[in-house]
Amino acid sequence: MVISGVAATGALALAGAPLIREHLLGALVMVALLAIAAELLLIRYPLRPEYNDRGVWLSVSTPIVIAVMLVYGAQFGVWLDALTTLVAGAVMVPSRATHPRWVAINTFQSVLSASGAGIATTAVFNPESGVWSLQSLGALMLGLATYMLINAVLMSITVALAEGVRARWVLAQTVLSLPRDVALMTPISFLAMAALQAYGAVGLLGVLAPYLALRQAFVLARRQQELYHQTIRSLGFLVQRAHPYTGGHLQRVSLWARRVAEKLGLPPDRCELVYEAALLHDLGKTVLDERILNKPARLAPEEWAEIRKHPQLGAEILRDTPFLAPIIPWIAMHHERPDGAGYPFGLKGEQIPVEARVIAVVDAFDAMIGGEAPNQRRPHKRPLTLDEAIAELERGAGTQFDAQVVQVFTKVVQDWRRKREAGANT
Amino acid sequence: MQGAWWAFGITVASIAALAYYAFVVLPARIHRWRCEGLRAFARLIELRTQGRYANAESMAELASAVAQRLGVPLHERRRMELAVYLRDIGMVAIPYPVLNKQTPFTPAERELIARHAEISASITEQIPGLWQVAPIVRLHHVVYSEQSDAPLSAHILSALDDWLRIAESADADTASSVLKQGAGARYHPMVVQAILGEIHQRTLGNLQALTRSAALWL
Incomplete structure (x- = not known):
């Protein structure tokens, strides 16, 4: 945790504060509010069903973060992601939905993943070429994949340390679902990017409906796995009773x-x-x-x-x-x-x-x-x-x-x- | 600019596909999974009572069709289907000798067996995510004249359970006439009507299929 904390602080410092550019302040606030709302609808990702109050989050605000990166620049995206994870986590702590330690871990992870995605997108994307281009689509997909890959690596290490599951397994599970996740997130991210470009932060409101659909897909996919465990535990309970x-x-x-x-x-x-x-x-x-x-x-x-x-x-x-x-x-x-x-x-x-x-x-x-x-x-x-x-x-x-x-x-x-x-x- | 329209079209289409997947395909698949998981519970009771209780498969399908006739919304129908699989799970707590008795039950034994609905409901409540199914399970032997305000799905299960049991021990006509006599007293009148309608339609369908296959054969 300490190592990732130091690395995350370093990454934030390297990215620099985007707030200096005043004309973007309003946009940051607006986008951040929306993203926090999105983050609060997030899906927690406990690996074993026994642990419901802790674990790593599967964030669905990622498509928005990547879109923001392409439109307003990578540093903006990194700060946005850090802020939303932190604030959303802080809101969840009093309701005992999570523990401060997990908020910190998740924040560090998101900063590091977002920085990686930022580096990847700036490497391939030239802002001159505009939003409606194949290049921007490619950059978007690359950004999403990078973000999720780094997140997966960090997550597998954290979960392996915290819950004693083998890191390789967690990593394999995440990497296997990566193509599906990128495919699900790209349209939303693309739409968010176009909306941001055309109407500014307000445009993001238009992305709300597809975003909720995406979230629903993730929640249900997760539920499917839970059902399996529930059935087994309920049957186990019956055995014990009998x-x-x-x-x-x-x-x-x-x-x-x-x-x-x-x-x-x-x-x-x-x-x-x-x-x-x-x-x-x-x-x-x-x-x-x-x-x-x-x-x-x-x-x-x-x-x-x-x-x-x-x-x-x-x-x-x-x-x-x-x-x-x-x-x-x-x-x-x-x-x-x-x-x-x-x-x-x-x-x-x-x-x-x-x-x-x-x-x-x-x-x-x-x-x-x-x-x-x-x-x-x-x-x-x-x-x-x-x-x-x-x-x-x-x-x-x-x-x-x-x-x-x-x-x-x-x-x-x-x-x-x-x-x-x-x-x-x- | 043409490229832009293409990109826009593809984006909208993929979002529509995503929404369809998230709100239609996935929930249906999850429901099927649930049913498959709960089938194990029904099977357990079937084995424990040597097939006397918890014959869920035909009941789930028939109950769903009857509920559709009555205009019960999809989410309620799904809950009812889950209740079909769980309704008799309380039999695990009823003593084996009573369940498998060959002679008629004494009043005390009858009372003991009647407690299974309550036990089933309390087991259902302990399965995460199924608390909404518990009230239907608890009332699956509800008597209309005593509790007419029970959920419609509970009334359906109550009447259908009796119909299936009598149809198996005697025949379908006897079962239907018992339901008709009990309509408004033991059974919900609308439910009785819907069940009889559904059964009637099915016998007609069967007859037609029979004639068709006979005609083909000839």
Whole structure:
């Protein structure tokens, strides 16, 4: 944050104050007011749905900033962007929509991105050639792309530092959507530029309608992603309700599973899916008779047969939900064993997807240390300690559990324990 | 200057396309996504009750058609469709032995089952962004004479749920006559009319399709 702060201040100083030119003062105020209004309609961009009150913003005032740059000069644009982000952020702080630290981070980021875009546009755009030209269109697109690219790089670094997500993943997601975003923003930006040129700042009012459409598109695109998470969390909530897990079993299993998947080198989006599959791995139990699930005594063979249906029932519940299709096999196979003694299909080794093997190990581990439902603990046995549980996993490696997964998971647990002890000592 | 007009035309056209995408295409797609996600909830109850409750697919489609007849606006119709998928999710909290009982229910059990609407609504309220659907879910067994001011979509679900259930256990004609008898008392009269109209039209359509295929076959 300090580094980006210094860099941003430097960039602002380098750009110089545009306010010296008095005839532009009125225009700046007008444009800034509009842009602040736009910014307040912005879309926050928390990477994990758990964090709703913080995160990096996806600003939709960018097209206006770039248009302003082409018409009034790059320095004007940089100052405008800095000002709007800062003021809009400051307005949001009292309503607890964000935290001052995030306002600062976002402001620094926007200054740096705007400076980059300014340099890029001035390099290719000659003001003599006028607004209605291919050159101005090209400069506009270049400016938008530069702005968003720099913003993406900074954002991925910030988010990676703050939320522990891998920077490469965030960057990849942003870069992938870059062509779409530029295509969506260019018409608005072009219109804003033309309006600014012809009617001055007042002309921007004419851009309002398309601007709102653009914003709507972004909000909905974002919503689509949220829906996915909402569905999963709501289903997870139902599992928890139906089945008396001791506190946080599902959360722990999901977090561990994601960590192991990351260590196994699975692609980041797959790791997220593993997290979600782990949250839902016992979804099928919501269908079963709770008299069996809650039975404190040892289960009869036919009751075990009922319980053993739950992986397939879980898969059956999700059958008609196409966007959860990738996790269905993992849920169906999370009780398979590498030696073929598992259920429901009795698959062996590589026939079981690695994600299902991960969930199997982590689920068993958490059950051993006492996180599982009371009746599924072996009767009259106390929960194991971490070391005992790891030893148990290692004993089962290659037969009950996947050997490679056990190896990686052991490392993950030991890392976690080291960190926890270091935390306790300080 | 000709270049300028071209640029202007392209800008306006692309903004129109953007607006269409943002206000028509995307909301419809999002609604479909929502329904697909909530289908899992309906499926869960279907499995838990061995198919006795929460048969959502046909109900969602029929309810939407009936609502369209009654002039219910699109956003309300969409909410109602979501309510169809969520209406019986409260059954997760009703004991399994009661749900899967083979003999008729005792009054106490009936009362227990009746609580599912309230539980479904409270689960719906906990799903972010679905609080507006909760009132419809809560009232999906509403009785017209007791609560005539309930949302129209709740009245539609109430009547349609009974129609589908009776049509499945007996036949469509019996179901329609039960609705007709209950119009104004148990069911909203306008809703009954719309449902019967829709059913009538569908049977006619089916008959026509049948004759057409028979004619082709001959």
